[in-house]
Amino acid sequence: MPRPTVARVDLDALRHNYREASRLAGHARAMAVVKADGYGHGIAAVAKALAGEVERFAVACLEEALAIREAGLGQTVVLLQGVHAVEDVATCVRLGLEPVIHCERQLDWLAAGNEVPAFWIKVNSGMNRLGFRAAELPAVMASVRALTDAGRGAFLGFVTHFAAADDPDRKTTESQTRYFQDAVAPWPEALLSVGNSAAHFRVDQPLFDWSRPGIMLYGASPMAERCGAELGLKPVMTLESELTAVRWLNPGDTVGYGETWRAEQPTRMGIVAVGYGDGYPRHAGTGTPAAINGQRVRLIGRVSMDMLAVDLTGAPNASPGDRVELWGAEVPVDEVARHAGTIGYELLTGVTARVPRIYSGAEPDTGH
Numbered sequence: 001m002p003r004p005t006v007a008r009v010d011l012d013a014l015r016h017n018y019r020e021a022s023r024l025a026g027h028a029r030a031m032a033v034v035k036a037d038g039y040g041h042g043i044a045a046v047a048k049a050l051a052g053e054v055e056r057f058a059v060a061c062l063e064e065a066l067a068i069r070e071a072g073l074g075q076t077v078v079l080l081q082g083v084h085a086v087e088d089v090a091t092c093v094r095l096g097l098e099p100v101i102h103c104e105r106q107l108d109w110l111a112a113g114n115e116v117p118a119f120w121i122k123v124n125s126g127m128n129r130l131g132f133r134a135a136e137l138p139a140v141m142a143s144v145r146a147l148t149d150a151g152r153g154a155f156l157g158f159v160t161h162f163a164a165a166d167d168p169d170r171k172t173t174e175s176q177t178r179y180f181q182d183a184v185a186p187w188p189e190a191l192l193s194v195g196n197s198a199a200h201f202r203v204d205q206p207l208f209d210w211s212r213p214g215i216m217l218y219g220a221s222p223m224a225e226r227c228g229a230e231l232g233l234k235p236v237m238t239l240e241s242e243l244t245a246v247r248w249l250n251p252g253d254t255v256g257y258g259e260t261w262r263a264e265q266p267t268r269m270g271i272v273a274v275g276y277g278d279g280y281p282r283h284a285g286t287g288t289p290a291a292i293n294g295q296r297v298r299l300i301g302r303v304s305m306d307m308l309a310v311d312l313t314g315a316p317n318a319s320p321g322d323r324v325e326l327w328g329a330e331v332p333v334d335e336v337a338r339h340a341g342t343i344g345y346e347l348l349t350g351v352t353a354r355v356p357r358i359y360s361g362a363e364p365d366t367g368h
């Protein structure tokens, strides 16, 4: 028997969430962000399930774009961090990948190639990780013009990324948007791409030509204080396992490493076959919810590599072999993340290779 710990991936929910992103994007089109192995869901399956409705995918790096091609998909793929070496330029041309160029070094690599792929230019509007500031753009665009006038490659447009779109009370996104619009105004024919998931939920936020939803496609919330379901999203991944043992603890008994939790009264306790070796967060402390047979229970003690303990008081009929949901429709991943002091993104992308992904829904559709 295989281990009962699996990540079920509902591809119908994924499609629902993509449609929701497209609807919220309004006149903008939504490129589906599938980096980090489709946020832990499996990039090939995710890309195939969305292929019927998505024109552009976005990934962090070349290897991820190759995975999309190996899945047999021909959609355009945007490389959000551009290329990492001069030889990657030819790969982009060959495979129809669009790098986002964020620095002089990458521009030089483009200029060095015989052929140049279609590409984007990244504007730093305040995130201050990557990209050109407004004052640098005239010189950058002179280099771009030199390239494209020579008939090599096509300049598509400008990209920028928001630093605090998830915080409805902060106005950083509005000021970044104004900065971006002013910076790119001299090139009115360029396409414009802004907008992580959080930006889709901001009232009156322009998303221009192409938005870039990621986490919302997977049904998790980009906002710390809200769950995906409250935003109309459906959870795509259910991390589940089984109760492998049940025992009674006497007052004074402890559970697990470090004796961090001690029973104060007779307590029925269960062991679940999942741990940080599967990507379940070790920082999820006592009180983190899980669900058994539709009833909520809470973690007690420390999460180990291969198992964790739950107090079964909330599910008195639970017995060995019963299914346990660690996150999914009953226990939002966002809620587990809060208990672990992190965000749903980290939990979803952190599910390890030991956990089989089991897919349901959405017959993979490879057409356009």
Ligand SMILES: *Cc1c(COP(=O)(O)O)cnc(C)c1O
Pocket: 033, 035, 080, 161, 195, 196, 197, 198, 212, 213, 214, 215, 216, 222
């Ligand atoms: C990851 C990423 C996104 C998607 O962000 P989410 O918060 O997951 O929606 C969009 N744009 C860029 C540049 C990214 O790196």
